Amino acid sequence: MTIPLPPAQGPFTGNDPSGPETGAYEEDERGLSLWRGAWRRLRRNPTAIVGALIVLAFVVVAIIAPWLTPYEPGSTQWSGEVSPTSVPGPSPDHLLGLDRFGSDLYTQMLFGARQSLVYGVVSTALGLSVGTLLGVLAGGLGGWVDTVIMRAVDIMLSIPSLLLAVSIAAVLGQNAYSIMIAIGVAQVPIFARLLRGSMLSQNKGDYVLAATALGIRRRRIIIGHVLPNSVGPTIVQATLNLATAIIEVAALSFLGLGESDPAVAEWGRMLVAAQDRFEAAPRLALLPGFAIAVTALGFTLLGEAMREALDPRTRR
Amino acid sequence: MLRFVLRRLALLVPVLVGLSILLFAWVRALPGDPARALLGQRATPEGIARVNELYGFNEPVLQQYLLYVKALLNGDFGRSIQTGQPVLESFFEKFPATVELGMSALLLAIVVGVPLGYYAARHQGRFIDTAIVSGSLLGVVTPVFFLAILLKLVFAQWLGWLPTSFRQDARIDATHITNFYVLDGLMTQEWDAAWNAMVHLALPAIALGTIPLAIIVRITRASVAEVMHEDYVRTAESKGLSPAVISRRHILRNALLPVTTTIGLQAGLLFAGAVLTETVFAFNGVGQYLFSAISQRDYPVLQGYILFIALIYALINLAVDVGYGIIDPRVRVS
Numbered sequence: 001m002t003i004p005l006p007p008a009q010g011p012f013t014g015n016d017p018s019g020p021e022t023g024a025y026e027e028d029e030r031g032l033s034l035w036r037g038a039w040r041r042l043r044r045n046p047t048a049i050v051g052a053l054i055v056l057a058f059v060v061v062a063i064i065a066p067w068l069t070p071y072e073p074g075s076t077q078w079s080g081e082v083s084p085t086s087v088p089g090p091s092p093d094h095l096l097g098l099d100r101f102g103s104d105l106y107t108q109m110l111f112g113a114r115q116s117l118v119y120g121v122v123s124t125a126l127g128l129s130v131g132t133l134l135g136v137l138a139g140g141l142g143g144w145v146d147t148v149i150m151r152a153v154d155i156m157l158s159i160p161s162l163l164l165a166v167s168i169a170a171v172l173g174q175n176a177y178s179i180m181i182a183i184g185v186a187q188v189p190i191f192a193r194l195l196r197g198s199m200l201s202q203n204k205g206d207y208v209l210a211a212t213a214l215g216i217r218r219r220r221i222i223i224g225h226v227l228p229n230s231v232g233p234t235i236v237q238a239t240l241n242l243a244t245a246i247i248e249v250a251a252l253s254f255l256g257l258g259e260s261d262p263a264v265a266e267w268g269r270m271l272v273a274a275q276d277r278f279e280a281a282p283r284l285a286l287l288p289g290f291a292i293a294v295t296a297l298g299f300t301l302l303g304e305a306m307r308e309a310l311d312p313r314t315r316r
Numbered sequence: 317m318l319r320f321v322l323r324r325l326a327l328l329v330p331v332l333v334g335l336s337i338l339l340f341a342w343v344r345a346l347p348g349d350p351a352r353a354l355l356g357q358r359a360t361p362e363g364i365a366r367v368n369e370l371y372g373f374n375e376p377v378l379q380q381y382l383l384y385v386k387a388l389l390n391g392d393f394g395r396s397i398q399t400g401q402p403v404l405e406s407f408f409e410k411f412p413a414t415v416e417l418g419m420s421a422l423l424l425a426i427v428v429g430v431p432l433g434y435y436a437a438r439h440q441g442r443f444i445d446t447a448i449v450s451g452s453l454l455g456v457v458t459p460v461f462f463l464a465i466l467l468k469l470v471f472a473q474w475l476g477w478l479p480t481s482f483r484q485d486a487r488i489d490a491t492h493i494t495n496f497y498v499l500d501g502l503m504t505q506e507w508d509a510a511w512n513a514m515v516h517l518a519l520p521a522i523a524l525g526t527i528p529l530a531i532i533v534r535i536t537r538a539s540v541a542e543v544m545h546e547d548y549v550r551t552a553e554s555k556g557l558s559p560a561v562i563s564r565r566h567i568l569r570n571a572l573l574p575v576t577t578t579i580g581l582q583a584g585l586l587f588a589g590a591v592l593t594e595t596v597f598a599f600n601g602v603g604q605y606l607f608s609a610i611s612q613r614d615y616p617v618l619q620g621y622i623l624f625i626a627l628i629y630a631l632i633n634l635a636v637d638v639g640y641g642i643i644d645p646r647v648r649v650s
Contacts (some may be wrong), residue, residue: 155334158626162588166610167622171345247459251592254461256611271462279467285469289462296457 038232038309048305054298062117065110073111073265076101099284100277109287111265116295119180120245126184127245128238131191138192139199140222150196155190160184162251169257176259177215183248187241194237200232232310239303243296250292267292317641324634335626339619340384346615355397388623394616398608403620406605412495413483413601417594418586420517421525422579429529430575433536434568440541448533455530462588464523464596471519481598484513516599525595530583535578539571546570573644580636587625 014029032040042048061068090097096105138149156164172178199222202208211221250268252258258269267288274284351367352359368374375383387393393403414444436448465646472480484497498517501510544567552562590603598604602621609617 045352151330154331155338157337158331158630159622160585160588160625160629162591163606163622163625167342167618170610170615170618171342172614243457247457250459251461254592254595254605271465275465278473282469285462285465289459289466292460292462293454296459297453300453300457 003031003231035234036311038306041309042305045305045309046307048299051301051303051305054294058113058295058298059117061110062114065114068110069104069107071104071107073107074103075107076103088114097281098282098286100105100273102282103265103307105284105287108246108265108270111290112267112288112291113295114272115259115264116246116249116292119176119183119249120242123180123183123245123249124187124238124241126180127187128191128234130184131188132195132234134188135192135195135197136199136222136227139203140218140226141195145257149192153192156189162248165248165252166255166257169252174259176258176264179249179252182252182257183245186248187245190237190241191234194233195230198233199208200225202226204231233307236303236307236310238305239299243299243303246299247292247296317638320641321634321638324637328630328634331630332623332627334475335623336385336388337381339623340381343615343619391622393620396609396617397614398612398617402480403617406617407621407624410600410602410605413497413599414587414590414594414603416496416498417517417520417524417590417599417601418583420521421586421589422528422582424521424525425529425532426579428606429532429535430572433575434532434540434571436537437540437544437636445537449537452530452533455526456534458526460523460527461592461596462594463526464520467519467523468596478519479516483516484509492617520593520597520599523596524586524589527585527589528579531578531582532575535573535575539574540567543567543571569643576636576640576643579606580633583629583632587629 059180059225088098096109099105099108134149134153138146159259168182168185169178172181203226207225208221211225249258249266250271253266253268254272256272259266270288271292273284274281274288277284340627353365355363355367368398391404393407395402396406399406432452436445439445468480471478490507491509493503494500497509497513501513502505546590547565549562557566587603590601591606592598592603594601594603595607601626606621607616608614609621
């Protein structure tokens with residue numbers, strides 16, 4: 001590995017914000033803030049670009065789904081053309097053919113993206129906000145608050161998250177809110193642990209010591225200094241959790257705890273419904289399955305690339 | 317070491333107590349009154365009165381909880397709504413199947429995952445490394461149930477190489493002693509029964525093992541890549557030790573520490589995955605039973621199984637930590 005030479009026009013200027021731009025040396029990141037440096041590394045990472053493109057495509061499709069298809073989701077107006085042994089395949093009217101209920105598969109797939117996005121984002125936002133709050137309280141206040149919160153987190157982590165989500169969904173009944181709450185709550189311990197760990201490690205930091213010595217109140221130190229420094233790992237975790245959430249929504253549907261309204265297109269339930277039509281039309285199972293996997297892949301790639309970009313240890 | 321184990325066991329108590337409180341509250345939070353939820357569709361006025369009497373649903377809440385814990389300690393986890401069978405009995409009947417499946421999946425994940433991860437780390441940046449890393453990413457993001465359906469479709473239905481479902485062919489007259497079918501076959505020397513059970517295990521084990529496999533590959537690769545450049549490896553090299561000895565004693569032994577922890581954490585994932593995998597392959601284990609309990613709203617089964625799974629999960633992690641102490645003497649000191 002070669003060591004980059006300092007700029008020819010002068011000595012090290014890295015710590016001087018007014019110094020020349022480091023454009024001549026691509027690898028030189030002195031003088032860049034953590035975020036700008038991370039953004040720079042992210043833009044150059046092919047993994048990040050692939051991940052971002054997948055995520056972007058998914059989000060765009062989810063948002064403009066109604067304008068991409070002439071049909072309504074869940075409409076079974078072609079059910080007469082479907083029989084247990086044959087499901088009409090792709091045709092000019094139906095790009096991907098029909099599904100087993102006689103709906104347009106292409107329309108169902110588009111609206112499935114919409115459903116996954118809403119479920120994924122809402123549940124992750126819920127897990128993120130509650131988990132962050134608990135983690136900050138535990139790590140920031142310490143003492144008995146910490147003990148109580150972390151014991152609760154231990155209890156939640158003592159059962160696999162899918163079973164936790166199943167138990168919550170069973171109590172709340174079969175509807176969209178219950179799925180989002182179930183999957184969101186199952187994510188709470190992850191964020192709570194992350195934030196608490198981050199708080200505890202930073203409490204030993206020099207800038208916290210300095211702020212304390214200046215007589216700044218604890219609450220302001222946490223909100224103004226410690227919390228902003230935890231934002232990076234939290235965003236990374238949230239991105240990765242979106243992948244998990246989308247898979248878990250499908251898993252809940254698979255277990256029969258998903259959305260009960262048959263008009264709502266959801267990839268997991270489409271996969272379940274396709275199971276007994278394997279011989280006739282394998283695409284009914286393959287398409288939603290691949291859609292779930294590719295979407296999860298996009299969020300995972302993006303999340304991992306962000307982790308790499310933000311983690312100073314992987315900087316070269 | 318003993319003190320370490322005892323302390324860990326003591327830490328388990330508050331978690332289990334907390335979980336029992338949660339599950340106790342859970343049954344009471346279910347739609348409808350608890351006696352009706354526990355009896356399901358078989359609920360008759362007499363039945364409800366009997367259950368109310370038995371579990372003391374008319375008593376004050378604290379007393380109800382104490383009754384519940386007392387019943388648990390006596391091994392009374394209630395009865396299934398569907399079959400009327402005691403929950404504990406059904407668990408022990410189905411548990412061997414899930415253990416057999418989980419162990420096969422984990423074995424596959426370790427035996428394939430560790431060498432792949434090691435190989436990728438030793439060839440960092442080359443094509444083979446990229447291929448292994450990309451493959452492992454695909455493994456992580458593919459939903460278990462989708463992979464199970466895919467495997468079943470391709471290898472069982474199209475190619476017909478492997479059976480689509482169940483643990484053993486019904487036509488095989490096998491003696492079952494332990495309910496571990498492979499083990500039973502080997503013990504009774506009914507080789508065809510053992511082989512048949514193994515063939516039935518193949519697809520579910522691959523489906524269930526893929527995510528742990530992918531995770532083990534990634535952790536092993538990262539960990540080996542880090543250890544490879546440690547000072548003690550360079551020292552060993554300059555001492556003139558053979559590459560094989562360095563790989564085994566210096567690199568792998570240190571690199572496998574994080575891998576061990578990961579394997580322990582996978583245990584919980586395996587239980588959740590087993591629910592999905594066993595359902596697809598009609599594999600008669602804890603997972604499939606849980607699935608039917610979920611769809612039939614069989615709350616006593618769910619309640620009992622979740623408590624048991626948490627207990628087993630905790631014990632596995634304890635075993636992993638103890639194993640960690642054996643592999644890495646540094647842990648024992650602190």
